Amino acid sequence: MDSDSSLYELLNLQLLITQGRQLDIEGGRVSTKDRFAPYLEAAQIWREYGRRTGDPVALRRAAAAAENAGKEAKNAAQAAIAALEQAQTCILSADLFETHELLSSAEDLLAGGRAAIQDDEAVRARFNRVEAQLAARLAVKQGVGEDLELALLAMSHIDRAVERADKRVQHSHANCDKIDAAQARFERGDLLMMVGLDRCDSSLMLAVIKDFEALQSRLDPAYEPVTYSRVVLRLAMAYIWKGEIEGRPDVISEGIALLSTEDEPVDFEHSPLDWVAHKQALALGLQALSELIVNDDLHEKAMQVYGMALKRPLQKGLSLRGQLINNRAICMVKHAELKGDLKALDKAEAGFKAELRVLKPDADPIGWAILQSNLARLYISRGDITGFMIERTEAAYALEAALEIFEEHKLKSLAKAAKSQLERVRDQG
Structure with a gap:
């Protein structure tokens, strides 16, 4: 190598x-x-x-x-x-x-x-890092909230990989080993944040913040722009989620500030997915802050950032594309829910249906199914506000159609969310 x-x-x-x-x-x-x-x-x-x-x-x-x-x-x-x-x-x-x-x-x-x-110590360190990657994904696939032991086992793999990668950096001082060590920390940070979100534990977010602030100081955006960009993304999300858990607008604002600098480490032309991921994180931060302090201007800014990201060409079937569509829809519906605004829900419904008319189920079944599940959430919200059962019936139809596609394509996280919503609708019916 x-x-x-x-x-x-x-x-x-x-x-x-x-x-x-x-x-x-x-x-x-x-x-x-x-x-x-x-x-x-x-x-x-x-x-x-x-x-x-x-x-x-x-x-x-x-x-x-x-x-x-x-x-x-x-x-x-x-x-x-x-x-x-x-x-x-x-x-x-x-x-x-x-x-x-x-x-x-x-x-x-x-x-x-x-x-x-x-x-071969160098190759063994890389094997450990990839084994840690795999362990983290298997834990997430199982569900960190459902099997904490699997998450703890993955964390032990990751901690060993971080320790070995750090030793490699101390021994070689090579840039490639420094990036490997950063990637091992990505696995640890991602898993800690997922467990923290699941358990509403802001102390785990604080641990991630400390680790990534130290890592950020060891990287140079001029020479490691992509890795530096991914560190900033995780650091910002840890601040945003910590602020959400604690109900602190000032902490969310720190995450937004990290993502709002004019001097971005990478642009869309250099790394499209990193650029889009940054924009999604910024939109999530603006959305979280707008919901916490009930600010229409921040909600509009969040919607603008989602729209900016979705205007960029992305491969069909990418989970990031699905997340963007889903999160934008949740942003629209949550804002309407908070204000009890039926007109806003009508506007969101018109937007979803316009997208459905353009999007063909055969050409992009996953995108179509995500839109159906978002439409269902809207119907549920409207039903909660008005009390009309017909809204929940329409939500059930939309969720059944979405669930079938998610299961067919083995998209477990989306299928689980759709199934949970469908069960709620049926219980209320």
Whole structure:
């Protein structure tokens, strides 16, 4: 693993494509003496491109290049490194598209390569980090609120990965090891925040804030722009969620301020998904603050930011796209609920139905189902305000249609939410 993957952060999308294609060609050339190295680096390049854009073609290229690297491996250690790369692509794909079945593939790949890397400290540290990644996702898949033991087991994996990654940084002082150490902390921060949200525990958010403030001071946005951007995102969300739990507008405002700087670490052209994730976090912060202090101007700003993010072209099926659509709809409906404003609900309904007329269920079934579930929430809210049963009947129809698609596409988190709403509607009926 001679290439310095930290340098990829400085490459724009076009340079990543160019380098990925060149490496694919070099790996496939008959005259290339060592095909393992170019194939492995191609897998890393395409994975980085896929992480920033959500492009499924890039993810398939990353998986194919890693598989080719495994075929060209000259010893068990190289085969293990190729398996590690394949596993990371599986986990990334599961993150981007909620294809959770790929987590089992990642588990098998890691199990097959683990025994071969005991003598290589650098590779062992990366194996530990990816194993921690996998453990965190399996805990989330199970439900952190439903199985705290699984979350604690994942946290023990993550803590070991953080410790080993930190030791690597102290030993090598290499930028790629510094970024690996940051990524291990991402796993810990994400899991702590999920448990904190589930249990309304602001002390966990405070732990994340302290950890990421220290991490932020060790990174340079000029040389690690993408990693720095992801640190800022998590730091801001920890402030926003801490403020929500404690009911403190000043704490939420600190998170908003982190996301509102004019000098952004990355722009849309450099990393589309990071840019969109930042905008979604900013909208969530504005939404939380508007609901806490009941401020119409902040609600409008939140809606504008959601709209700005949704105007950007995103791959169909991306979980981030679904989150944006869902969160914007919740923002509209919650605002109407707080004010008991039937006219606002009518406006939101007209907006949802206009989107449904444009969105074809066959072309984008998941987007269509998310809109149906949001429409159902609106009907439930209107029924709560007016007391009319017909609203709940319409909500049930919409939720049944959405649930069928979520289950068909194995989108467990969305299916669980739709099922919970449907049960509530039926109980009230």
